[in-house]
Amino acid sequence: MTDTSLHRRLPDRLTTRTQRLLRSWEVLLLAVAVAIFTFNALASPYFLNVWNLSDATFNFTEKAMIAFAMALLIIAGEIDLSVAAIVALASTAMGYALQFGVGTPGLVAIGLGTGLACGAFNGFLVTRLGLASIVVTIGTMSLFRGISSIVLGDGAFNGYPASFAVFGQGYVWWVITVELAIFAVLAVVFGVLLHRTNFGRAVYAIGNNPTAALFSGVRVDRVRFILFLLTGLMAGLAAVCLTSRLGSTRPSIAMGMELEVVTMVVLGGVNILGGSGTIPGVVIAAFVMGLVTFGLGLLNVPGIVMSIFVGALLIGVIALPRLIGKLRA
């Protein structure tokens, strides 16, 4: 070994914060968001109304709550496709409890508790029995939705107490809805959890190489289990907000939401194979999806056509960096 005094000092980083930021996915996505915003503002005179914009946030707030937890789960190399079914089951559980005169605090606890229990069940199957999460959650998707359908039948639960409406219909201040505030708080909480804690570092390590993470002393299965719990909890929270906003629980509640959540996560730059992605990316993706659906709604584009736009947007935004790379080469 050479004399230690001769060592060059290894620099921390060669790139500055600004350089890394400019090359990031998030900046590209932000540009897309601004473009869509500008287009919408020019296309419809009703777009730049603050109350309309405030209403438009409902297009993404509930999905984004789940998307934050889903982002962590996908970065860790897992996935949960049962989230929409969890929303349905949690909403059904709240509606069922309503029949026995449970009040608002009790309803919220039941909604969140149902989500946690579903997440724990998924996590148990994946970490203890070693099953693939995509298979497990396709199974529990049918299971949770099925239980919900049996309880509901063809009917619906109505008559939620007035105080329960605050989550989905209330305002914190001026045009800021309660849901938007919850979204903002969760964005910060999940951003800090993923990017500023030991837990978040473990998530990246597992997503990149679970074996090496295990060999480095990371408690891999514990982290995975917690991520399923978190995702279940967020689905429960989304169920509370959605049920509160709609004022009822119907059999079709949150139908197909799992794919919209996954779309949001992938659009946000999270690698579907795990290992990379950021919370700021998911936040911007949530706004992009909200702006697109709202803008198209103002132009009286029907829902079916809207889904074509969202699909094309996803493919376009994901293909863009690769196309740019090819053109440069």
Place this chain on the structure above:
Amino acid sequence: MTDVPVLALRGVTKTFPGVTALDGVHLSLFAGQVTALIGENGAGKSTLVKTLTGIYRPDGGSIEIDGVPVRFATAQDAGAAGITAIHQETVLFDELTVAENIYIGHAPRTRFGLIDTARMMREARSLLASIGATLDPATRLRDLGIASKHLVAIARALSIDARVVIMDEPTAALSQKEIEELYALVATLKAQGKAILFISHKFDEIFRIADRYTVFRDGQFVGDGLMADVDQDQLVQMMVGRSVDRVFPPRTHSPGAELLKVVGYCHPTEFADITFTLRQGEILGFYGLIGAGRSELMQALFGITKPSKGVCRIDDRISVIRSPADAIAAGIVYVPEDRGRQGAITALPIFQNVTLPSLRRTSRHGFLRMAEEFTLARTYTERLDLRAASLDQDVGNLSGGNQQKVVIAKWLATQPRVIILDEPTKGIDIGSKAAVHAFMAELAAAGLSVIMVSSEIPEVMGMSDRVIVMREGRMVAELAGAALTPQALVRHAAGIGADKTKVAA
């Protein structure tokens, strides 16, 4: 005996960045004869097999078939020239049937160009019968044991009318009865006039079935001849060389008090009755053939697998190790052999790799502190003379030697008491090897206890204070001082002679 070899290599050279894997080697294979290729791990045997089967192209020298120079551009070319290899882990298709595996790529066709299944089954059955195998050609391969898979591989070799059959440690995973059957099969192939290259570490089988030998050492040709003209001692001598001629760092400190004691470690399948002690500042070598259970034992000590029996004591306190996290807390760390899969997280930057097991120390209340991470990472990577552009560089962009330094730095940063190094210099260049060796000596001098699993005799000889030899999951010898000779290591590891006495220091 014919004079012109079926296959001959003349002065074949193959280099990889930083490593010369084959350095002007010679090899001749004759029809109806078994040639044993002998050499330590890293002598260039696998590279040779890959060169012969067209996977690698040689950088120099020539390959001749029946005295005519040939050039293999692809593996198909080598197959067409009649060269086939049966690998240690057979490369076959688990989901296909025995017959499909035998005839894949050259199945008999009907006049419409479709595969003639009936004929394929018939031919497969007679082919299998000709080698004395009673397998049903319609069985799916995944339902067969490893020995039967070897038979299928051999049947496949015969089906393409191979003239040269390469067998790379074919008995490594077989039971005694299966090995006998394989020997009979080799005799059949010989009688059919095939030239056979037989790669093995087991001296008893080499003497039993080989007619000729060729010895490689460090990618170089050492010698060849008829088996009838040599004895085991001469072969061992050729294999290991005159002496340990590489330079290893001097060891000035002598080991201190006993630190780790492992008593009666057992595993259902991999190892049994492992008992040893490790002293402070000692380098304890573990030598053995591949599959001797050394890595499995080390992974049990590190909490990856659980031993079925046995205790592990550090400082006279019994440590229960159920996970790597427990092992790290107890001060035991493990640098795995499989760097890419188990060691480094190649898509993450250097500093994050280094701090991963030490995050508890660099963080506050679970929140990351980047400045502390960079400081810790810099301290340990600079001690190892890591060559990188910055600490933010992804580990995947580093050379093998530097990746290994990152993994070692990661463990040193946890301030361990026992560091287990599993083949620490495998596949890294000479310069990095020397750095790793020097560093191991430094660590031991600083009071850290080192367990080194190595299959390289010079490394084991040059670095260890004491060596435990394992064979088939058991400790067969403990060597130190004058008893620690290359010959003794090879003899115990290969099970030559009945000499099982423990030779203590």
